[in-house]
Amino acid sequence: MDNTALAEATIKTCLKKGADAAEVYLETSRNLSFEVRKGEVETVEEAAGVGAGIRVFVKGRMAFSSSNDLGEKALNDAVGRAIAFARITTSDPANVLPDDKGVTEVAGLYDPEIAGIPLDRKIELAKAAEKLAMKDPRITKSDGARYQEAEGEITIANSNGLSKSYRAGGCGFSVSVVAEKGDQKSSGGESCSRRFFADLKTAEEVAAKAARDAYEALDPRPVKTQQAPVIFSTDVARALLGGILGAVDGERVLQGASFLAKRMGEQIGSELITLVDDGTRPKGLGSEPFDGEGVPTEKRTIVEKGILRGFLYNTIVAARAGVKSTGNASRGGFTSLPGIGPHNFTMAAGAAKLEDIIRATPSGLLLKEVTGYGINPVNGNFSGGASGFWIENGRIAFPVKGLTIAGTADAMLNGIDMVADDLDPDRAMAAPSFRIRLLQIGGE
Amino acid sequence: MSAIRYAVEDIPRRRFLELGLKGGLALAAAPSLLSCAKKGRAPAKPELALEDLDKVIARALVQGGEFAEVYVEHRISRSILLEEGKFKSAVFGISQGAGVRVISGDKTGYAYSDEISMDKLLRAAEVASTVARGAAAGKPVPIKEEKRPSFITVAVPLQTVADEKRLEIMQRAHDAALAYDPRIKMASIDYYDEVRGRTIANSEGLCLRDELPLLFFVIQTLGVGNGTSHMGRERLSRHSGLEMFDELKPEDAARAAARESIVMLEAKDAPAGKMDVVMQNGWGGVLVHEAVGHPLEGDNIARETGVFVGKLGQLVASEKFTMVDDGTLPCFRGTTNFDDEGTEMKRNVLIQDGVLVKFMTDILSAKQIKMERTGNGRRESFRNIPIVRMTNTFIDKGTDKPADILASTKSGLYVQALSGGSVNPTDGVFNFTCREAYLIEDGKKTAPVKGATLIGNCLDVIRGIDAVGDDLDFGPGICGKGQSAEVSAGQPTVRIRGINVGGSRARTR
Numbered sequence: 001m002d003n004t005a006l007a008e009a010t011i012k013t014c015l016k017k018g019a020d021a022a023e024v025y026l027e028t029s030r031n032l033s034f035e036v037r038k039g040e041v042e043t044v045e046e047a048a049g050v051g052a053g054i055r056v057f058v059k060g061r062m063a064f065s066s067s068n069d070l071g072e073k074a075l076n077d078a079v080g081r082a083i084a085f086a087r088i089t090t091s092d093p094a095n096v097l098p099d100d101k102g103v104t105e106v107a108g109l110y111d112p113e114i115a116g117i118p119l120d121r122k123i124e125l126a127k128a129a130e131k132l133a134m135k136d137p138r139i140t141k142s143d144g145a146r147y148q149e150a151e152g153e154i155t156i157a158n159s160n161g162l163s164k165s166y167r168a169g170g171c172g173f174s175v176s177v178v179a180e181k182g183d184q185k186s187s188g189g190e191s192c193s194r195r196f197f198a199d200l201k202t203a204e205e206v207a208a209k210a211a212r213d214a215y216e217a218l219d220p221r222p223v224k225t226q227q228a229p230v231i232f233s234t235d236v237a238r239a240l241l242g243g244i245l246g247a248v249d250g251e252r253v254l255q256g257a258s259f260l261a262k263r264m265g266e267q268i269g270s271e272l273i274t275l276v277d278d279g280t281r282p283k284g285l286g287s288e289p290f291d292g293e294g295v296p297t298e299k300r301t302i303v304e305k306g307i308l309r310g311f312l313y314n315t316i317v318a319a320r321a322g323v324k325s326t327g328n329a330s331r332g333g334f335t336s337l338p339g340i341g342p343h344n345f346t347m348a349a350g351a352a353k354l355e356d357i358i359r360a361t362p363s364g365l366l367l368k369e370v371t372g373y374g375i376n377p378v379n380g381n382f383s384g385g386a387s388g389f390w391i392e393n394g395r396i397a398f399p400v401k402g403l404t405i406a407g408t409a410d411a412m413l414n415g416i417d418m419v420a421d422d423l424d425p426d427r428a429m430a431a432p433s434f435r436i437r438l439l440q441i442g443g444e
Numbered sequence: 445m446s447a448i449r450y451a452v453e454d455i456p457r458r459r460f461l462e463l464g465l466k467g468g469l470a471l472a473a474a475p476s477l478l479s480c481a482k483k484g485r486a487p488a489k490p491e492l493a494l495e496d497l498d499k500v501i502a503r504a505l506v507q508g509g510e511f512a513e514v515y516v517e518h519r520i521s522r523s524i525l526l527e528e529g530k531f532k533s534a535v536f537g538i539s540q541g542a543g544v545r546v547i548s549g550d551k552t553g554y555a556y557s558d559e560i561s562m563d564k565l566l567r568a569a570e571v572a573s574t575v576a577r578g579a580a581a582g583k584p585v586p587i588k589e590e591k592r593p594s595f596i597t598v599a600v601p602l603q604t605v606a607d608e609k610r611l612e613i614m615q616r617a618h619d620a621a622l623a624y625d626p627r628i629k630m631a632s633i634d635y636y637d638e639v640r641g642r643t644i645a646n647s648e649g650l651c652l653r654d655e656l657p658l659l660f661f662v663i664q665t666l667g668v669g670n671g672t673s674h675m676g677r678e679r680l681s682r683h684s685g686l687e688m689f690d691e692l693k694p695e696d697a698a699r700a701a702a703r704e705s706i707v708m709l710e711a712k713d714a715p716a717g718k719m720d721v722v723m724q725n726g727w728g729g730v731l732v733h734e735a736v737g738h739p740l741e742g743d744n745i746a747r748e749t750g751v752f753v754g755k756l757g758q759l760v761a762s763e764k765f766t767m768v769d770d771g772t773l774p775c776f777r778g779t780t781n782f783d784d785e786g787t788e789m790k791r792n793v794l795i796q797d798g799v800l801v802k803f804m805t806d807i808l809s810a811k812q813i814k815m816e817r818t819g820n821g822r823r824e825s826f827r828n829i830p831i832v833r834m835t836n837t838f839i840d841k842g843t844d845k846p847a848d849i850l851a852s853t854k855s856g857l858y859v860q861a862l863s864g865g866s867v868n869p870t871d872g873v874f875n876f877t878c879r880e881a882y883l884i885e886d887g888k889k890t891a892p893v894k895g896a897t898l899i900g901n902c903l904d905v906i907r908g909i910d911a912v913g914d915d916l917d918f919g920p921g922i923c924g925k926g927q928s929a930e931v932s933a934g935q936p937t938v939r940i941r942g943i944n945v946g947g948s949r950a951r952t953r
Contacts, residue, residue, distance in 0.1 A: 037747070043552045045829065046571050050558060065536035068558040074538070081536040085522075088607045090530035141749050143870070178749050178870050185751065187870035225717035255528065255630055257666050257675065335537055371866055371875040372897050378666070378675045383714070383946045385875030385899040402873055404897050404946020406716060440948045442716035442899075 003028065004165055006070065007157035010054065013079050014159070019056040019086070021159045023097050023293065026070075027051050027334045029152030030115070036126040037144040051334035056082045060091035062316075066335040094319035099160035102296040108283035109168040111196040114149055122147050125203055129175040132207035136179075138215040143176035143187065149197075156294040166289050170195050175207055179214035188214030194426065195283045213368065216389075220401040223390055223443040229364035230405060230439045231357055231391075234422055236370045237431035239384060241345060243375020243409060244275065248302055249340045250313040250328075252377060254321055259380035259409055260308060268308045269413025272350060272434070275303040277312065279327055279343035286344040286428035292331035293338045300326060302345075306413075314340050347431035350419025354433045357418045359394040365441060366391055370405070380409035386441070404442035412436055492516060494587055496562055497645040500544060501584045504569035505647060509548035509576030511807065512569070512584065513646040515784065516542040516560060517826040520603075521638035526614045528630055534607075537638075541826040544568040547808055548576035554829045585649030592652060592788060595772045595779050598685035602637045602657050605686050610635055613661075613686075617694035621665045624702035627709065630666040631698065644786040652786045658777075658930065659688050660920070663698050667705030676705030677879065681777040681920035681930065688775075704861065704880050707892050714881065714896035714947025720856035721898065721943045722849055722884060727919025728859060729935035732767060733837045734867040735874040735902035738925070740794050740802075741820070741832040742809030744869050751872035751902060752800060760800045761906035764842055767795040769804055771819050771835035777920040778835035778932040785821035785830050792818045793840075795906070806832045824927035834923065838934035842912025846937035849911045851887040857896070857945055858882040858889045864921065865898075872902035897946035905940055913937035 001009065007024040014022035027050065034044040051068045052075060063085035067078040130145040151169025156162070172193030179186045190209040192201040232240060244260075252258040260268060279297025281287050290296050293315055302310045313321065314329035317340060330341030358366065365388055372384035383406040389396045407415075420433035497514050504512035521537040542565055543556035553575035557564035614633045621631035638658050645651040661680040666673060678701040682688045723731065744750035752760070761767075771779050771789030782788050785807050794802050803813065806821030809832055822833035850858065858881060865876030876898040882889045918934035 037550075040551070041575065042550055043554070043829065044572075044575050045554045047556045047827065049827070062532070063534040063536070066538065068539045068541065078536075078538060081538070085534040085536050085607070088524070088531060088611055089534050090532065092530060092532075141747070143747060143749050185749075185871045187749070187868055255666065256668060257630065257673065259673075335535075335539070337533055337535060371899075372877050373863070376895065379673045381894050381948075383877065383895055383897040383948070385873070385897055385946065387873075401871075402899055402901065402944060404716060404899050404944055406714070406896065406946045406948035408948070440716050442944055442946045444718065 003153060003155040004157065004163055007155050008163060010052070010075055010079065011157055011159050013076060014054065014056050014083070017079055017083050019058055019083055021057040021097055023055040023156065023158040025053040025331065025334055026155040027152060029150060031150045033146065033148040034123065034126070035144045035146045036123065036130055037142055039127060039131065041123060042144065052078065053334040053336070054078050054082050055337065056086055057095055058083060058086040060093060060095050061086045061089040062095045063089055064337050094316050096315060096319050097158045097160050098293055098295045098315045098325060099162060100295055101162060103164055103289045104280050104296040104298065106280050106282065106287045106289050106297070108195055109166065109287060110151065111169055114151060114169055114171055114197050117197055126173055128203035129173060129207045132204055133175045133177045133211045136211050136215060138179045138181070138218065139177045139211050140180040141178035143178060143189070145173065145175040147173045156290070158294065162294045164290055164294050168288065170285065171197050171200065173200065173206065175210045177210055177214050179218055181218045184218055186214050186217040188212065188217070193285060195285065199283065217387065217399045217401065220399045221390070223400055223403065223441070225441065225443050227438050227440055229361050229435055229437055230441070231361065231364065231366045231433060231435045232431070233366060233368055233388070233433050234424055234431065236367050237347065238429055239370035239374045240412065241347065241429055241431060243377050243382065245342055245345060246377025248311045249377070250311045250317045250321055251340055253311050254317065257378050259378065263308050266308055267306050268303065269306045270416040271305045272416050272419045273303055273306050273413060274301065274348040275345070276301055276348065277328070277342045277345045281344050284344045284428065285426070286342065288343065291327045292329035295325045295327040295329060297327040297343060312340050312342065314338050342429070345429050346423060346425065349421050349423035349432045350434070352418050352420050354420045354422055357420055357433065357435050358391055358396065360418065361391050361394060361435065364391045365400065365403070366396065375409045375412070382407050382409060382412060406440045406442070412439070492560070492643065494589065494651060497651065498584070498587055500565045500569050501587070501645065501647050503566050504544050504546050504573050505581050505584055507573045507577045508579030508581045509546045509573065510582040511547040511647055513545045513644065513785070514542060514565065515545070515826055516643040518641045519638055519825070521636065522610070524610060524614065524635045526618050526633040531611065542568070543826045544572045545829060546572045546576050548579040550812065551575040552808065552829060556826050582647060584647035587645045587649050587651040589651045589653070592781050594781050595789060596656065596683045596775055596781060598657055599687040600685040602639055602685060609686065613689050613694050617663050617698040620695035621663065621698040621702045624699050625706050627667050627669040627706055628665050628702050629668045632664040634662040636660040642784070644784070646786065650786045652782055654781050656683055656780060657685060658683055661694065661697070663701045665698070665701045665705045667709050670709045672709060674705050674708040676701040676703070676708070679920050682775045683777065683779055684775045708880060711892040711894045713949035714893035715945060715949050716947040718942050718944050720853055720939060720941050721859055721945070722853055722856065722937065722939045723859045723935065724861070725846070725913060725915045725917040725935060725937045727921065727933055728862050729838045729918070729933035730862055730864060730921060731874070731876055732839055732935065733834060733923070733931065733933040734865050734876070735872070735905055736767060736795070737769065737834045737837045738867050739869045739872055739902060740804055742803045742805035742813055742815065743832045745803050746809045746812035749870050751869065755800050758800055759798050760903065761795055761798040762909045763798040764912045765795060765798050765906050765909050766793065766840040767838070768793050768840050769820065769834050769837045773836045776836045776918065776932045777930045783819045783821045784823045787817045787819040787821060789819045789835065804832055804834065806830055822929050824929065828927045831925065831927065833925065833929045834931050836918065836932040836934065838916065838918065839912065839936065839938060841914050841916040841936045844911045844913050846913040846915050849913055849937055849939050850884065850889065853884050853887060853939060856884045858884050859898070863895070867902065873899070874902060875899045893947065899944045899946060905943065908941040909938055910941055911939040
């Protein structure tokens with residue numbers, strides 16, 4: 001039995017055993033990963049897996065069970081467990097399943113070549129990345145180079161007659177190295193992930209970035225606690241985007257647990273900010289033809305020139321809010337219920353060159369790394385650890401480390417006054433470099 | 445930058461994937477395909493005969509290699525969410541699987557299967573063994589089943605508990621949170637329990653089986669008022685039966701979360717810059733878990749990348765500072781009877797009176813750095829290779845009185861609760877986010893301040909600890925290092941001189 005037939009048969013079992021509605025999410029996958037260190041393969045991991053997530057509704061009550069055994073007996077057992085569990089949850093008229101039979105055409109999600117590329121070629125790629133990253137004499141230790149690939153098929157069917165599947169895959173490699181000088185240690189790493197093996201960056205490019213990040217951070221100097229302009233490089237997009245994503249999550253909005261809950265249609269930040277969530281981008285790492293419960297994906301503007309235009313919804317949260325699902329049901333695999341999450345979530349590129357933004361900054365911070373949780377989606381407060389470079393007289397002067405930056409989402413979003421043209425659209429969550437006029441920096 | 449970074453997650457389990465600010469290898473192929481190594485699963489217990497396990501181990505060493513191991517796991521989990529007054533969902537997970545590992549020199553091969561059959565296990569053994577091709581082959585010792593002391597006691601087994609009992613506990617927490625204050629607008633109660641069965645057999649002749657219960661109860665409360673909002677949190681967790689809730693009352697935990705939500709509505713902007721920090725006893729020990737514990741893990745010592753490389757036997761911290769990792773504390777969240785490689789759990793003193801005395805190891809790193817096996821080889825599930833992980837990690841108690849520590853601190857920050865944080869184990873730079881913190885003015889705790897970041901270098905921090913209280917306490921958490929692991933962290937009240945605090949307000953004095 002193929003996966004679609006198996007999913008449909010399992011739905012029939014659910015209905016026969018007393019469910020009023022049911023959904024089956026099937027996943028088959030194959031993974032390969034290995035790590036190379038000091039020119040030798042150190043770890044190889046290989047596996048194939050299957051799993052089913054079964055969601056049932058009994059008189060408006062929802063429950064879920066999962067099994068990684070797709071045998072008839074195990075699936076029957078899982079169905080029984082889910083239906084029994086639906087006894088204890090609360091009935092809700094919003095507990096519904098989608099019925100949109102449409103599928104968005106998204107090109108380039110599956111590279112049929114990856115599996116057939118000889119292991120040796122993949123090992124050579126990782127070995128080359130490590131060797132090239134170690135080339136600079138300032139780099140003294142390798143923390144290894146890794147390669148990983150995964151591919152599989154996702155099938156979703158429900159009792160509204162929805163039945164869809166797609167194949168997807170991807171591969172990536174990364175390298176981490178350490179630069180040392182006296183007692184100082186500084187680490188740097190870089191990775192590249194793509195849908196297609198042929199689209200991966202070269203080992204040279206990835207290695208050079210990892211090495212540069214490590215040695216350029218040597219000899220940091222202290223700076224005083226002060227307010228100054230802060231330039232977020234493309235490496236730290238997540239620090240801004242993560243908190244916004246949490247705040248536009250439709251469930252948080254309903255709960256009032258979002259600093260953007262009551263701001264729809266309002267100017268929430270600088271006109272330079274446009275944020276798009278796109279599930280349809282060809283070859284996009286966050287693209288899929290339909291979301292985690294089968295709703296076709298779209299390209300949506302979340303913030304347009306600073307004005308809040310959209311929240312993210314899955315089917316149930318949309319029903320509670322009285323709107324349509326936005327195709328943002330996300331699955332953490334077959335073992336969990338659909339939540340809410342983005343596809344390719346990016347901030348639109350601006351017109352400036354990063355060099356020009358630096359040149360226009362008499363004194364300030366160029367951020368290369370931000371640690372911590374980013375913007376708190378509940379109240380918009382922001383505080384994080386920071387490292388990067390100090391700018392003096394419009395030029396990079398020296399590296400800095402162990403600083404803090406803090407502010408509020410409101411001040412940060414409204415404070416963006418320059419946006420660069422260096423967006424990397426191949427990342428699933430990305431922003432171009434941008435400058436925030438003034439942020440509190442904690443130092444000496 | 446995507447340097448390796450270890451983190452303690454502060455995000456509720458179900459949102460982990462969506463929101464986690466995770467570092468490490470950023471591979472986002474098909475997000476859901478790559479994340480199949482999640483929590484929760486396992487059905488009818490597959491029992492493999494000893495001679496079958498022997499056969500798999502022998503097959504794993506056919507091509508060479510000195511060590512082979514079979515790990516069989518089954519897991520049954522229940523997760524129930526009560527939020528906005530509704531039992532929104534109930535999730536039942538069943539999973540089973542087995543992994544075969546081969547070690548040859550510094551090389552490791554690993555393969556796993558969801559299906560526990562001799563066919564699949566022998567195939568996994570073949571795949572795992574390819575790394576050892578051409579190496580000298582060790583001769584496996586026939587396995588013999590052993591019994592180990594148990595640090596986990598169960599009075600009310602989770603398997604025997606009616607779901608209604610689980611709901612009742614959740615409802616009690618929910619109602620207590622909302623009754624605490626009218627400004628508590630929402631409570632979210634996340635109940636999780638699992639029973640994980642393990643069989644571990646290896647070429648050294650070891651064969652162990654056991655079953656570990658786990659409870660994880662997370663309460664979050666939303667306070668709204670004074671023009672802002674704050675999500676408070678409290679977590680309860682033990683390897684125990686349902687009797688945990690007789691001792692750790694759900695109502696008390698709910699009120700603790702609600703109290704935090706309300707107090708923090710009045711929070712002012714935190715100051716920025718270097719200051720003295722007093723950390724209250726309990727989960728604050730997560731700071732040393734991150735800042736000191738991760739760099740003391742034997743894998744980065746073997747790679748010679750960690751900040752403590754070459755420092756064994758040296759004075760690395762204040763003489764008041766003793767740090768311990770102890771996997772034997774009865775029923776604690778980080779406790780097991782033996783680690784996921786079968787090594788017996790023990791109390792490992794890592795830093796004694798400021799002197800670095802031990803690194804934590806798994807089988808591979810113990811061999812590489814020629815140290816004892818400390819019982820720190822853990823894995824998230826059969827889908828993962830065991831790696832060096834902490835268990836229950838804490839600063840040991842001292843002799844100072846907590847009230848004196850505060851009173852003798854002229855000004856600074858009093859950290860009552862931390863969220864989580866992360867560390868770069870290479871340079872030792874860590875960061876933490878405060879959940880609940882107050883200004884210290886003239887030796888007194890005064891106004892609450894917004895969630896500031898604490899940042900510093902691990903060596904500076906442990907040298908800067910100049911007061912250690914006598915009030916050791918613990919809290920439960922989740923540690924992320926590529927895989928997630930249940931841990932506890934603990935500490936008495938301590939004072940650390942001169943930490944960089946990341947507030948949004950410039951200090952005026």
